[in-house]
Amino acid sequence: MKKKLILALATSMMVILTGCGSEQTSNTTQEDIVNGVFTPSESINIIIPYEAGGNSDIPARIMAQYMDEATETDIKITNIVGAGGRTGFEEMLKSDPDGYTVALHSSGFIMQHALGIAKFTPTDAEPIGYLIDSSMAVVVSADSPYQTMDDLIEAAKATPGEIKMGSVTGTLPLFGILQIEQEKGVEFNKVDLSGNSKAPELLGGRIDGYLDGFGAVKQYIDSGDFRCLGIIASEPQVGYEDIPTFAELGFENYAYLKQDFGLWAPKDTPEPIVDYINNLISEASENPQCIEELQNISFKPKHTETTQYVEDLTANYAAFGEAAQAVIQQ
Structure with missing residues (x-):
C-alpha cells in the first residue's frame, strides 16, 4: 500500500x-x-x-x-x-x-x-x-466611510497623502499600494507596519486600510469587522463573488501581484x-x-x-x- x-x-x-x-x-x-x-x-x-x-x-x-x-x-x-x-x-x-x-x-x-x-x-x-x-485583497474597517474602491480612490484624490494604508516595506502589499497609486493617480500615506500585526492596527483605527492575502483577512470579512473593497485578481474569489475583482474595477497592470x-x-x-x-x-x-x-x-x-x-x-x-x-x- x-x-x-x-x-x-x-x-x-x-x-x-x-x-x-x-x-x-x-x-x-x-x-x-x-x-x-x-x-x-x-x-x-x-x-x-x-x-x-x-x-x-x-x-x-x-x-x-x-x-x-x-x-x-x-x-x-x-x-x-x-x-x-x-x-x-x-x-x-x-x-x-x-x-x-x-x-x-x-x-x-x-x-x-x-x-x-x-x-x-x-x-x-x-x-x-x-x-x-492566492489573491490579495484591499480591506477597510466595517465602519469606514469608504463603501467601495471608487470611494477610496476619490477620497485619496481629494486629500493626497492623508489616507493611511498599512503595509510592510519591501513586501507584496506595498507593491500593491504603489500600483493603485500609479494607475489611479493618487497618493496614500503609506504606514510601515514592520513588526506589527496589520489587523489590530486597522481594528484600532490607527490605519484606514491595508492589503493582504485574502486568506489572512477572510476571518475578519466573515466576522463583519472588515469590508473588502476589491480582490487583486481577474476571477472572483469562490464564495465571495459579490466582492469586485481588480479586473471588474478597471485596473490593468495587476497580474504580477498574485x-x-x-x-x-x-x-x-x-x-x-x-x-x-x-x-x-x-x-x-x-x-x-x-x-x-x-x-x-x-x-x-x-x-x-x-x-x-x-x-x-x-x-x-x-x-x-x-x-x-x-x-x-x-
Whole structure:
C-alpha cells in the first residue's frame, strides 16, 4: 500500500548544511531515466523555505499530499527557514540535479530580486511549474466611510497623502499600494507596519486600510469587522463573488501581484524529471479533494506547462523590476 506523505518537522538552517550539495555527485539521474522517462527510486524532497504551519507552508503541504498520492515514491517536506526564505531556497540550488530535491518558489523572491536582495533568477535553476496561488485583497474597517474602491480612490484624490494604508516595506502589499497609486493617480500615506500585526492596527483605527492575502483577512470579512473593497485578481474569489475583482474595477497592470507559488529544481535537472514532477502537480490540481481543501483556506491549485510558467516568471521579474523603482524612491 502506498505510504502516506512523510512530513519532516521544520528545521532551522545551520551552517553545517552549506557545505553539502554542490560538491556531491550522483549517478541516480542516469540510472532513473530510461528511454526519456523518469522513474524515481527514492523520495522526492520539497524544501519549503518558510516556517511550518505558516500561510505558505499549509497550502503547499496540501498539494504535496495529493502529489504523493499520484506517485509510487514518497513526497517529503522539509522546512528550512531564514533570510526571508532565501536560506532554504539556496540550499536547493546547491543540491544535485537528480530530481530528489526541489523547492517552493514564491512571488516574494521575485520582489526580493527587484530590490537587489535575492540574486537568483529562472536562469539559475530549472523552474518546474506553478503549484498554488492566492489573491490579495484591499480591506477597510466595517465602519469606514469608504463603501467601495471608487470611494477610496476619490477620497485619496481629494486629500493626497492623508489616507493611511498599512503595509510592510519591501513586501507584496506595498507593491500593491504603489500600483493603485500609479494607475489611479493618487497618493496614500503609506504606514510601515514592520513588526506589527496589520489587523489590530486597522481594528484600532490607527490605519484606514491595508492589503493582504485574502486568506489572512477572510476571518475578519466573515466576522463583519472588515469590508473588502476589491480582490487583486481577474476571477472572483469562490464564495465571495459579490466582492469586485481588480479586473471588474478597471485596473490593468495587476497580474504580477498574485501570490503565486511554484516548484523549482536545481540547474541542469534533466527535462524528463521536470516533466515528471510537473505531471504530479497536474494530477494533484485536478483532485476534487485537493481543490476543496485549498478552497477552505482561500487558496487554489495552479498548473501550467513548464514553458508557460517560465514565460510568466520572465514577465513577472520584469514587472517587479519596474515597480521596484517606486519602492527605491520612497
